[in-house]
Amino acid sequence: MKKAQLVFIPAPGIGHLPPLMEFAKRLLLRDDRFSVTVLLMDSPFGGSLSVAYTESLAESNTPISFINLPPPQGLSSFQPEVHKFVEQFVKDFVDAHKDSVKEDIVKNVLSNSNAAPLAGAAHLGLILSLPGRNDRIGKEFDESDDEFVFHTFVNPLPRRVLPLSTFDYKNGGFNAVMVNLGRIFMQTKGIIVNTFEQLESHAIKSLMNDFDHAPPLYVVGPLIDLKGESNLLFWYEAQKGNEIMKWLDDQPDSSIVFLCFGSMGSFGEEQVKEIACGLEKSEIRFLWSLRKPPPKDKFGEPSDYSSRDLQEVLPNGFLERTKERGMICGWVPQKAVLAHKSVGGFVSHCGWNSILESLWFGVPIVTWPMYAEQQINAFHMMKDLGLAVELKLDYANTREVVLRDEKERAIKCVMDSDNDVWKKVKEKSEKSKLAVIEGGCSFGAYGQLIEDLLINM
Numbered sequence: 381m382k383k384a385q386l387v388f389i390p391a392p393g394i395g396h397l398p399p400l401m402e403f404a405k406r407l408l409l410r411d412d413r414f415s416v417t418v419l420l421m422d423s424p425f426g427g428s429l430s431v432a433y434t435e436s437l438a439e440s441n442t443p444i445s446f447i448n449l450p451p452p453q454g455l456s457s458f459q460p461e462v463h464k465f466v467e468q469f470v471k472d473f474v475d476a477h478k479d480s481v482k483e484d485i486v487k488n489v490l491s492n493s494n495a496a497p498l499a500g501a502a503h504l505g506l507i508l509s510l511p512g513r514n515d516r517i518g519k520e521f522d523e524s525d526d527e528f529v530f531h532t533f534v535n536p537l538p539r540r541v542l543p544l545s546t547f548d549y550k551n552g553g554f555n556a557v558m559v560n561l562g563r564i565f566m567q568t569k570g571i572i573v574n575t576f577e578q579l580e581s582h583a584i585k586s587l588m589n590d591f592d593h594a595p596p597l598y599v600v601g602p603l604i605d606l607k608g609e610s611n612l613l614f615w616y617e618a619q620k621g622n623e624i625m626k627w628l629d630d631q632p633d634s635s636i637v638f639l640c641f642g643s644m645g646s647f648g649e650e651q652v653k654e655i656a657c658g659l660e661k662s663e664i665r666f667l668w669s670l671r672k673p674p675p676k677d678k679f680g681e682p683s684d685y686s687s688r689d690l691q692e693v694l695p696n697g698f699l700e701r702t703k704e705r706g707m708i709c710g711w712v713p714q715k716a717v718l719a720h721k722s723v724g725g726f727v728s729h730c731g732w733n734s735i736l737e738s739l740w741f742g743v744p745i746v747t748w749p750m751y752a753e754q755q756i757n758a759f760h761m762m763k764d765l766g767l768a769v770e771l772k773l774d775y776a777n778t779r780e781v782v783l784r785d786e787k788e789r790a791i792k793c794v795m796d797s798d799n800d801v802w803k804k805v806k807e808k809s810e811k812s813k814l815a816v817i818e819g820g821c822s823f824g825a826y827g828q829l830i831e832d833l834l835i836n837m
């Protein structure tokens with residue numbers, strides 16, 4: 381039987397790859413009439429993790445073929461003085477692959493190409509509404525407004541949660557790139573949304589009702605790669621993962637606050653010291669994924685500290701004083717940690733994958749957004765959904781140091797099991813698991829998507 385060939389082109393970065401691969405794996409598991417090819421771009425921000433991840437998948441028996449695209453000419457790294465905003469750089473970087481993508485598709489697979497983003501529903505609604513706003517009022521965001529209404533959010537978005545680049549019309553930041561993305565999304569034959577009905581019902585309803593001519597939506601999440609995780613964990617174990625899991629085994633249930641800031645999160649020395657003091661003062665047990673920023677003139681993924689560098693960046697004697705109740709590590713198998721019974725709270729940068737993972741494992745979040753759309757996600761989780769504890773929400777000040785007392789307050793609050801957020805997160809955890817099994821909303825939407833894909837072939 382000739383199979384229907386699907387081509388996936390993930391955006392560069394470890395945050396994009398696993399949910400897309402999880403989507404592909406579930407598709408192949410549900411229907412053997414498909415085959416999947418993934419075209420991979422090198423990550424301009426480092427990308428060793430993405431490489432490890434795809435290698436582990438390629439070595440497993442997953443029937444997915446990978447093709448590495450050649451790097452684009454003259455655009456291999458982000459230079460702050462040339463490309464003012466990282467959003468514009470990423471767009472140019474992705475665009476620069478178009479010719480080789482076409483060539484590869486024609487050479488290796490022939491298919492209908494239907495773009496399909498994998499995002500949350502509320503943020504997707506924001507992106508989809510940008511082209512219309514742009515056509516109606518020229519600029520989408522008036523700098524004098526304090527808040528902006530987007531139908532997929534329950535509350536108006538305060539100006540401060542939008543990335544600063546939103547208001548820069550000259551240099552092609554978030555704003556310009558997202559208008560373009562919104563147009564592309566509106567022209568697709570379908571949009572796959574990585575969320576679930578019982579989490580974002582307001583946003584999903586709004587996407588269905590408030591957008592004229594929007595393509596069909598398939599709400600199939602949460603797409604959490606639980607199996608691939610063990611591959612990545614396996615890769616990690618060779619280095620340090622085992623030690624972390626053993627240490628967690630020795631801690632009391634729900635006693636640990638876990639701090640982890642995504643694939644790109646790192647802090648300057650002053651902030652590191654404030655976090656350390658906040659942790660010490662709170663007397664709560666902790667596991668802290670602390671990573672070293674790239675050199676000042678470079679933009680890219682952080683790296684892990686050597687033990688000597690760690691001593692230098694932390695307050696004097698911190699490691700010794702906290703050794704009974706704290707552990708500092710670098711890159712960490714996040715899902716395995718969140719799944720561990722000793723972990724009771726999560727200080728997170730609020731990347732969408734981290735949010736879905738925290739809900740899946742029922743670990744409440746303290747929001748510490750750092751880059752991209754994380755400020756918006758944090759606002760959504762806290763104000764619209766009541767599922768997170770606030771640390772701070774001021775985009776303009778994300779470079780500012782968060783003081784130890786504020787940190788201590790938020791951590792104590794998230795670890796308190798009498799807190800409403802705690803109870804709601806536990807409920808959502810159950811619901812997220814029900815959504816993806818037979819009879820669940822996301823499972824049903826997946827079936828519909830399969831049918832529609834086959835009809836469209």
Ligand code: UDP
Pocket residue numbers: 393394395396398640641642643644669710711712713714715730731732733734735737
């Ligand atoms: N992650 C991890 N270990 C780390 C940091 C991140 O396993 O030390 C994983 C995390 O579980 C998530 C992904 O990397 O699946 C990060 O995606 P997210 O959307 O949360 O943030 P991004 O890195 O894209 O900003």
